[in-house]
Amino acid sequence: MNAVALFPTANPRIKSAFEELLAFGWKNAASCLFPVIIFVLLAVSKVVHVPHVPRYDLLLVLCLAIQIAMVRLGLETKREALIITVFHALGLMMEIHKVRLGAWAYPEEAYTKVCGVPLYSGFMYASVASFMCQAWHRLQLRFDGFPRPAIAFAFAAAIYINFMTNYLLPDVRWVLVALLVIAFRKAHVSFVAKDRVRRMPLLLSFTLIGTFVWIAENIGTYLGAWRYPHQANGWEPVHVSKLVSWALLVIVSLVLVNLLARKPESR
Numbered sequence: 001m002n003a004v005a006l007f008p009t010a011n012p013r014i015k016s017a018f019e020e021l022l023a024f025g026w027k028n029a030a031s032c033l034f035p036v037i038i039f040v041l042l043a044v045s046k047v048v049h050v051p052h053v054p055r056y057d058l059l060l061v062l063c064l065a066i067q068i069a070m071v072r073l074g075l076e077t078k079r080e081a082l083i084i085t086v087f088h089a090l091g092l093m094m095e096i097h098k099v100r101l102g103a104w105a106y107p108e109e110a111y112t113k114v115c116g117v118p119l120y121s122g123f124m125y126a127s128v129a130s131f132m133c134q135a136w137h138r139l140q141l142r143f144d145g146f147p148r149p150a151i152a153f154a155f156a157a158a159i160y161i162n163f164m165t166n167y168l169l170p171d172v173r174w175v176l177v178a179l180l181v182i183a184f185r186k187a188h189v190s191f192v193a194k195d196r197v198r199r200m201p202l203l204l205s206f207t208l209i210g211t212f213v214w215i216a217e218n219i220g221t222y223l224g225a226w227r228y229p230h231q232a233n234g235w236e237p238v239h240v241s242k243l244v245s246w247a248l249l250v251i252v253s254l255v256l257v258n259l260l261a262r263k264p265e266s267r
Helices: 012-031 033-047 053-073 078-101 119-138 148-165 173-184 202-222 242-260
Strands: 142-143 189-190 197-201
Touching: 012 053, 012 119, 033 119, 033 202, 053 078, 053 119, 053 148, 078 119, 078 148, 078 242, 119 242, 142 148, 148 173, 173 202, 173 242, 189 202, 197 202, 202 242
Parallel strands: none
Antiparallel strands: 142 189, 189 197
């Protein structure tokens, strides 16, 4: 169904804008394939139990199978799979550290737990990288005013280190936010939804993606993927302050994807 069918008497400019909006929405939805599959698995595994197979172990096996299938079917390149693997490792290290500090917990039993963290959990971080990799080629992303690679990588490293040390050392996330606003204030991302190049301030895209990840985090905790201390007696919404954390994580993801996915690769 297209805009002409929906609005046969509409102004051509309105039709074109609506078609472009539909194309933008569809390409973003298609880029979310892996994250959506993870949430479907979380929802189904909450009500459907496989005898003698712990839920977290089953999720790990299914996530691995889906990643292999996406590469085999050409939905993901080998380089993109490598990027996702890197994010899985970075996410898992952060999970182990945060769980040891009591920031959140994985209450269910599993054979594939390391220091209280199920191995499947790294795929929730990897799903952010998967979305970016998919959006990269579907929307033909291009960046203008992006800081030099060394500066961008330094920001990504500082954000990750702060996530790992903010329980032991002063939390400097707001200092990083201020510096990021200065460094990225002129940066824009260009994309093609249909047939025209559009531009968006990169800081706005960080905020929007971070917001969607925060919404996904609320869904994930509701489905029992993990649990924050304030949810010990029942589910409650994740605090809105987590929006900043996720927006910063999006920056780490984008910087690493930008560095690792620079060269074109045949699909």
